[in-house]
Amino acid sequence: KAGVTQTPRYLIKTRGQQVTLSCSPISGHRSVSWYQQTPGQGLQFLFEYFSETQRNKGNFPGRFSGRQFSNSRSEMNVSTLELGDSALYLCASSLNLLGSEKLFFGSGTQLSVL
C-alpha cells in the first residue's frame, strides 16, 4: 500500500508570491491533517479535513488555507509569502482521526521563501 505522498518535495519562492502544496493520503484514508515544522516552533497544527470539511484549524493567519477533494486528496495554499513561512510542511492521513487512530506522515514539502 502506498504511503502518504506530498508534492513537490522542495520549493523555493520569493516574498509576496503564493504557493500550493499537494497531499495524497493513503488509499482509504479520509482524514488529512497539515502541519508546519520549524526549528524554533516545532510541529504546529495547521488544519484537518475529513470528507471535504475542515473540522479543526490551528492558530495561523488567513493567508494559510486548505481544501480537500472528493477523492480525499488535499491541497494547502499560502498567499503573500513571508520569510517566516520557510518551513517543512507535513501532511498526515488517517482513516477518520477518531481518538485511537494513528496518523501516518508524508515526507513533507520543504518551502524556502527568499
Add this chain to the structure above:
Amino acid sequence: QKEVEQNSGPLSVPEGAIASLNCTYSDRGSQSFFWYRQYSGKSPELIMSIYSNGDKEDGRFTAQLNKASQYVSLLIRDSQPSDSATYLCAVMTDYKLSFGAGTTVTVRA
C-alpha cells in the same frame, strides 16, 4: 501555557541504558496520547500510542499515562545507537494532534 510540554534535552545515555522521556499536557479533555520518533531530515514515525491510565509495553518501549496528573512518559530500555533521534510527545483533542517541542536523544556507543 503550551498545550504539550516535554522535558528539555538533549538527553545523552550510554548504550544499554534506559532513556526516560517525560511530557505534560494542559487539556484534561485529551483522550489519546502518542510518541513519535523523528530522525534528522525525516518525517515523524509513530512508535507508541496509549489511551488509558497505566503502562503499555511494546518491545523495548514502555509508555506510561497518568490522566489525573496530565502526564505521559516513554521509557526506552536497552538503548541502542539506532534510537538516537528526536522523540515527540503528541496529544489528540478534537481532531487536532498537538506536539511537544521534542527531546533529542543521543545513545553513546
